[in-house]
Amino acid sequence: MSDLPTAEEMLSGLKYRPPSTDWMDVPAEIRKGIACYAGNPKSLEVLGFPNPRTWSCFDDDWQLPENWQEIIHEGFKERLEKFRSFKVFMDICVRCGACADKCHYFIGTGDPKNMPVLRAELLRSVYRNDFTRVGKLLGKINGARPMNYEVLKEWWSYLFQCSECRRCSLYCPYGIDTAEITIMGRELLNLLGLNIDWIITPVANCYRTGNHLGIQPHAFKDMLDFFCDDIEEITGIRPDPQFNKKGADILFVTPSGDVFADPGTFTAMGYLMLFHFLQEKYGLDVTWSTYASEGGNFGLFTSHETMKRLNAKMYAEARRLGVKWILGGECGHMWRVIHQYMDTMNGPADFLQMPVNPITGTAFKNAASTKMVHITEFTADLIKHGKLDLDPSRNDHLKVTFHDSCNPARGMGLFDEPRYVIKQTCKHFYDMPANAIREQTFCCGSGSGLNAGEDMELRMAGGLPRANAVKHVHDKHGVNMLACVCAIDRAVLPDLMSYWVPDVDVTGVHELVGNALNLPGQSDRTMNLRSEELADLQGTAEDTEDETDEEK
Amino acid sequence: MNKRYLLSLIAVIVLFLISYLGVEAVPGSKWLFGIVIPYAALIVFVAGFIRRLLTWSRSAVPFAIPTTGGQQKTLSWIKPNAIDNPSSKGAVFVRMLLEIVTFRSLFRNSRMKLREGKISYQLEIFLWVGALAFHYAFFTVLFRHLRFFTDPIPLPVRLVEDLDSFFRMEILQDFIQIGVPGVYLSGLVLLAAVTYLFLRRIFIRNVNYISLASDYFPLFLIFGIAFTGIMMRYVLKIDVTAAKQLAMGLVTFRPNIPQNVSSIFFVHLFFVSILLAYFPFSKLMHLGGIFFSPTRNMRADTRAVRHVNPWNYPVKVHTYEEYEDDFRDKMIEAGLPVDKMPEPQEAAAEEEEEPAAPPQEPPADAADAAAEPEEKE
Structure with a gap:
């Protein structure tokens, strides 16, 4: 992890300039800091998954079964029949580019293949070649290409640089959901025993x-x-x-x-x-x-x-x-x-x-x-219904903002419930700008099993848009606590905050509830759940308290 | 230069030459370009379109996966977003209608800018405006063309014609000959919108990077159709009566080639035929596909109403019984209830080797402890 660039280096290195070479001619670079380690064969065995073996994504030879192309082809075909989403999404993209800068991994890495449209084209190009006559006839000029080792490695690399957050699907005029495409792609990779250890174990x-x-x-x-x-x-x-x-x-x-x-x-x-x-x-x-x-x-x-x-x-x-x-x-x-x-x-x-x-x-x-x-x-x-006995003053030292997690946001619509609970248990709440919350929320950068240690550079890059919005409310309102309703968020946002916005800490919503909740027969509550002395915290909070309390 | 865009351009130029030179140089080819090809193209279009819809509808919809773009319907005092998180068929209908008629999702479009370490998102309305202009202009032009296929011309078609040609007539009358037949706004808007959609593929770097030949080809083709149409009407002033006679012949299945139809008309018709025949095999099928998009056309009340997967099959699970067999002694020791008390010898045989990871360690080590991945750096 010593290779991790500093926040300044990462920002200054960010370019949104695609190379002059056609994307099909740019091979995927599988490198440390971005790639996750390969799945442990023991874990595959527990699950009865195909092709358990010790392999490394940095090797040239991934030790695939001999007929791996056939396995992918047949698996692809089966899924086109079983999932209308997959079939329709393969067919109807017009490449308008509306999704391009909606992906946090694209924003954070500038890698054009992290544009949702291009991530999907990685699969679509093979689809055109294998399943459409026109595609096969026109070949590369029309974005079709046969499956080969390079393509497979490209799939693996970029399907594990997508956190299935569905933000792109919100903006797509046809609702094309890259999460769906990534899910299918990872299913296909699993048929060959290609996975990452952080997921499969x-x-x-x-x-x-x-x-x-x-x-x-x-x-x-x-x-x-x-x-x-x-x-x-x-x-x-x-x-x-x-x-x-x-x-x-x-x-x-x-x-x-x-x-x-x-x-x-x-x-x-x-x-x-x-x-x-x-x-x-x-x-x-x-x-x-x-x-x-x-x-x-x-x-x-x-x-x-x-x-x-x-x-x-x-x-x-x-x-x-x-x-x-x-x-x-x-x-x-x-x-x-x-x-x-x-x-x-x-x-x-x-x-x-x-x-x-x-x-x-x-x-x-x-x-x-x-x-x-x-x-x-x-x-x-x-x-x-007034059934809880709450004393929000134990959270008075906190200036809280709320990170909508991708899945409860775009796969459910849970927005006002957690906000209500936060506002009833904390005095100071400030939402981030509209482009970064609720249905437009940004991923923590480590979702969908990418919260490993070895891909820290990817995680910090992917979390940039989220961190940037937190920084905005931190600078503007003095926000010092990022609340969330997701365990992966709680595991990964502290790293992200210390990298981009060091003064902000992370909490679950029910930690705030626990701190505010009076238990019957309790003793004098001088500490919060983190065993920090409330008196000390209030003192430091008052020092930084200023005129920014317009919102409750 | 971009090969993909050049090849598409060349393809359309070749198509132009085939039809123009064919009609001019080969006797009797007017039958081919005026009757055979249009009929064939129409058949390919209809059959191909239906076939594609059938293919889509044959694929199963195993899970309800709407993209929820607003507050869910939960507690009575929390206001749900009925359209973006639709919990009824009616709400889904409204969501789809707005999507199709107003391109609502595209209207959300923003452009990300990174400046001095700050990321901002600005409303980016041009793509939405361009797309709306393109589609509505195209639709209006299509609708107007019903005048060539109907006799007498229905009132709605005449009304649209009047409306379409109303605005610009006065303004453009100063120009030499333009404005005399009444300038149709839709044709010009279509041409402008196609040009815009083309230019953004050329000049916006990322869009350029993702564009395929099949993205440029329809744009050039539609440009060709609009351009030939405009030329016929305002510049070359073809014999409209003859054109209509040909069109009426086609729709009444009494095809004939009138005398005075000019070559440019055949080019126009050929371009349209190519577009029709190309349509079902291309991305233009988004016209039909949007209706099949599961992230938009499904209800989001997925916890209230069960969605059935037609191919749901039983899977191998690790049952509680197996779990208890694995850990029974430890559970008993820890005071956890068990379903089955152990037989004495069984208890001795069951020994778990690995201790659970202690608390307060980072999760990295936890997952590792259970399976010991080989590569650690």
Whole structure:
């Protein structure tokens, strides 16, 4: 990572000038800092994936099966029949270029093949050659080319420089979604055993242990116990989370990243406090599961089938435990899967009930079929009905802005729920400019399994547009905290902030809730969930406090 | 010079020469260019168009994947964005209608600028204006041409004609001969819009970089069609009655070649025939494709109503039973409930070798600990 250019170097090196050579004649450069390491063969074996072997993307020989071209061709053909999206998106692009500068990887790298249109053309060129007569006839001049080793390497390189954020699909006049094309492309690559370890090993872990990080059941419980220790120290109250409890009202599933690394752990503490409060005050019976201990689904970044295999655990566990409905924690791509795939793949969830918040009586009709509710929908409903005892002053030292995660934004439409929760738990909230939030939000730069360590340069480049918008509100309003509802965001935004906007920290929304929430019988709260003394924080906040408080 | 654009230009010039010289030099070829080719082109267009739509409709729609461009419909007190996050068929209809009639997504277009370390996004309206101008002008021109295929000319066609030629007539009367037959705005707008769409492919670097021969070819062809049309009307002043006679012959299936049809007309007709025949095999099929785009034409109420995948198949999963078999002893030791209590000998046999990664380490090490990737730098 010592090779990582400084922020200044990266900015000054940015050029949006395509080379004079035709893009088909520019071979993909697979280099350190951008590329992720190849998948571990052991992980492929766990999953029963083809062609497990030790290989490196920096090698010339990728050790492919002999008939790999045929495998790709047949796989392509099958997917054109199985997915109308793929077929239509191969056919109708007019290359107007509206998507070009909408991609954060293009903005951050200036590499023309990171323009969504060209990323799709990587596949489309092979499609034209293999599946259209005119394409084959006119050849290269019309953008058709046969599949070969160079093309395959180009696919691998650029399909793992797309975070499936769907921002391009918002601007496309035909709704062409590069995420869809990347998903298909990665499926095809997986047929040859081409993947990245940062995706395939979490998938294998999740398959076997129930979560991406490979945390085994007893350790999972230990970790939550550890948070309970901290909460007890901070509030004087010790939550008593339930695990794998049959007959509980609600099953809670959240990404395992939040039980593992800061600052996600503070969000997990927020959940524990919330559930403890609700149990004490209203008798709400929530259980965690060690089997379905992963909300995230790196299967989405592998193949539809893998997505389904991992996702199946949520319904299976809900059925086994006999809960009424499922509550899902803060996570980005997890919610794309739940909102748009889960019911279709593993439903119908007819063994569950229409989700009703027993405390407020609110029926979540928007989740009537899938029977899974987002935690910010749940908490917003509680706050709106005055069911939480909140003291936002413990967040007074924070000036908060909110990063809409790509998937809940463009694959769901979750915008006002988290904002409402933030505004009810924090005094100072400032949105970033309109071009960088809500449906137009920018990726953290590390989504879709690209949050590895070895591709740090790519991550910092891809996160540039997001960081730049944060810097804007930091300079203008003194924003010092970036809130988000995604575990990958919490894992990667701290790196991004320290690279581009060093004075801004990262938090989950339910960390803010946890800090504001008064627990019955609590002791004097002098610390926040990070075990920082509130008095110290308020002091430093007041020093920087100025005239910028126009927005609440 | 850009080979792709040159080749497309040459192709259109060759097409011009074929038709012009053919009609001028080869006796009897008027039948070919005036009747055979137009009929053949129309058949290719209709059959090809339908075939393409059928191919698309035969591909399954396994998942509901609308792109949500606004607030979802959730809690009663949160205002949903009904159009960009449509939860009913009616709302999807409105979304599609606005997309097709106003190019709504394109209207969002912005241009990114990086200056002194600051990124800004400005509304970039020209592509939207150019695209709208092009499509509406094209549509108007097409509609106007119904006058050549109908007798008597229906009122709407005459109205559009009047409207189209109304604006510029007075202004352009000073020019020598232009304005005498009434200048159609649509033709000029079409020509201008095509020129703009061409120029942006030449001068905007990134757009130039992605443009293929098949992006230039239709532009040159449509330019050729508009240009020959305008020439016929305002400069060469062809015998319109004869042209209409030919057109009427085609639509009434009594094809004939009248005497006074000039060669430029055959060029015009040939260009149109080529465009028709080319259409179903090209990106121009976006006309039909937009209706099939799953990110736009599906309801976003995906948690409220189950979407069914026609090819959904069972997959291999790691069941709870298998999971408990893997970890039963550790679960019991940790006080976690289990479904099956272990037999004594089974308990002894089950030993897990790897300890779970301790907390407070970066996730990098966690995933590694579980599978030990070989390459680490």
